[in-house]
Amino acid sequence: MARVTYISHDGKQKKTLDITPxxxxxxxxxxxxxxGIVAECGGSCMCATCHVYVQxxxxxxxxxxxxxxxxxxxxxxxxxxxxxxxxxQLTMTPEMDGLVVTMxxxxx
Numbered sequence: 001m002a003r004v005t006y007i008s009h010d011g012k013q014k015k016t017l018d019i020t021p022x023x024x025x026x027x028x029x030x031x032x033x034x035x036g037i038v039a040e041c042g043g044s045c046m047c048a049t050c051h052v053y054v055q056x057x058x059x060x061x062x063x064x065x066x067x068x069x070x071x072x073x074x075x076x077x078x079x080x081x082x083x084x085x086x087x088x089q090l091t092m093t094p095e096m097d098g099l100v101v102t103m104x105x106x107x108x
Contacts, residue, residue, distance in 0.1 A: 002097040006034050009078075009105040019092045025101060026050040026087035036103030043088040048072040049108055050087040052101040059083060061096050078104030 001018040004025055008014075013035070019028045029037040029050075038049035045068045054062065062085065065073070069089045073080050087101065 002092050002094055002099075004028065004092070004096070005098075005100045006036070007100065007102040008036055009103050011102075021092050021094055023092050024088050025052070025090040025092065025099070028092075029087065034103075036107065037087060038107040039088065040108070041088075045069055045072055045086060045088055048076045048086060051076045051078060051104055051107060052085055052087045053081055053104065054083045054085050054090075055100040055102075056083045058099055061099065062090060065089075076104070077106045077108060 001020060003016055004019055005014055005016040006029060017028050017032055024043060026037055026039050026043055030039055040049045041047040069086050072086055073084050
């Protein structure tokens with residue numbers, strides 16, 4: 001298991017989940033009912049409603065952004081930032097243990 005902490009856009013709500021490697025950050029959030037991740041396309045990298053901001057000092061733990069994710073990040077409702085990622089494209093690995101993501105204010 002690897003731990004991920006989800007933080008609401010205003011910082012008032014935090015929840016840490018133990019996630020089985022191979023599960024995406026989006027899937028775990030949806031299964032637990034985490035507010036702030038909509039995931040309209042179900043994880044197909046076609047909607048950008050699972051946009052998150054990854055804690056900047058943890059970006060090196062993540063795989064590089066692929067072309068599909070890059071295209072979707074250009075259309076996020078909340079501003080794209082250098083630490084923006086789509087949680088459907090972040091599949092947990094043991095190396096990602098301790099990851100912290102913050103949801104943007106708006107997804108749709």
